[in-house]
Amino acid sequence: MKTMFKKPRPSPTSPPERTAHLRFSGLCAGYPGRPVLREISxxxxxxxxxxxxxxxxSGKSTLLGVLAGVIHPTSGxxxxxxxxxxxxxxxxGAVGDTLPLTVRxxxxxxRWSERGTWxxxxxxxxxxxxxxxxxxxxxDLASRQLGELSGGQRQRALIAQGLAQESDLLLLDEPTTGLDPEARERIGTLLTALVADGVTVVQATHDLEVARTADACLLLRNGRLAGQGHPDRILTTSALARVWQPL
Ligand SMILES: Nc1ncnc2c1ncn2[C@@H]1O[C@H](COP(=O)(O)OP(=O)(O)OP(=O)(O)O)[C@@H](O)[C@H]1O
Known part of the structure; x- marks a missing residue:
């Protein structure tokens, strides 16, 4: 696998296109004895x-893990x-309720990745x-234990941890699942504001209402890419019916 961190220099002759923050081709990844992502480009x-x-x-979390660098692709x-x-x-849900940690x-x-753990x-x-x-x-919740918080409050603490990393790429796994409409909207507004501040945002979601407000969409089915582009073009009734029909 090749990983490049340098900004690509646009060729003066190439047609104008929206710059990609991440580009991947032929990506395969999974877990021991369980291939999940199959040739995703x-x-x-x-x-x-x-x-x-x-x-x-379908492989959304696995793809996020690969983009985050915590799952290594087997090829691509x-x-x-x-x-x-x-x-x-x-x-x-992946973060233990019983961890003896305050919000702060x-x-x-x-900050650990920058500063070192100790x-x-x-x-x-x-x-x-x-x-x-x-x-x-x-x-105002800074001194409260993570395990004492409501789902929406805990979600905000986890997003704050992401922001504290000061990255220009924020990857979120279902940040609005299980939240009430107000909490969902608050997070949606924040993510839009982050883009204006120079951050590229990628989120896995089951919420089609949230998905339709995004700039771009990758539709996955059984570890394969079933479509990519603007949500209006990708999340059509027929595409959704096809992707959600039993394998
Ligand atoms: N740690 C793991 N070890 C083995 N298999 C795993 C592991 N995590 C996920 N899988 C399997 O990989 C496949 C893809 O899972 P993944 O979590 O990427 O899907 P998803 O689209 O995010 O699903 P969901 O919408 O339910 O969160 C599933 O078959 C799942 O059982």
Whole structure:
């Protein structure tokens, strides 16, 4: 697998196109004894929101894991622009309720990749953590235990941890699942604002309403790409019926 971090230089003769933040081809990945992603080739546009849509088990989380660098592809090429590692916000359910961590400690973990696990946080790290808490409007929850929070509050703490990484690529696994409409809208508004601030956002979602507001969509079925492009063009009634029909 090749991973490139340099910004591609546009050729003066190439036609204008939306720059890709990530580009991958022939990507295969999975778990020991369980291949999941099969020959996926697609692009994630820079400074845009992209949704990964597909039935349970279609490979959305696995693809996010590959883009985050936590799952290594078994074959294929992955090219990434930007010089900071991606920030990955896992599914809320994947984070233990019983972890003895406060909200502030959870968000501080977002500085570990920069600072190292056991090094003291600098004044700048603390300022970054405070800014992330403020952005998610959870500064008043900073000393509460993660396990005592509501689902929406915990989700905001995990997103704040992602923001504290100060990456230009934010990957989120179902950030709005199980949230009430107000919490969902709050997160949607935040993600749109992040794009305006220079962040490329990719989220896996089951929420077709959220998906239709994205700039781009990758539709997955059984580990294969069933479509990519603007949600209006990809999430048609017939495509959804085809993708959701039993295998
Ligand atoms: N850690 C793991 N070890 C083995 N198999 C796994 C593991 N995680 C996921 N799988 C399997 O990989 C396949 C794809 O799972 P994945 O979580 O990527 O799908 P998904 O589209 O995100 O699903 P969902 O919508 O249910 O979250 C499934 O068959 C799943 O059982």
């Amino acid at each position: 697609a692009e994630i546009p820079k400074l845009a929101t992209t949704v990964l849509v597909g039935p349970n088990g 090429d992955l090219h990434r622009t930007g010089d900071r590692p991606p920030a990955f916000v896992p599914q809320r 400690q959870t968000v501080e973990m977002g 090094r003291r946080l600098t004044r700048r790290d603390h300022a970054t953590v405070d800014a992330a808490l403020d952005r998610l409007e959870i500064r």
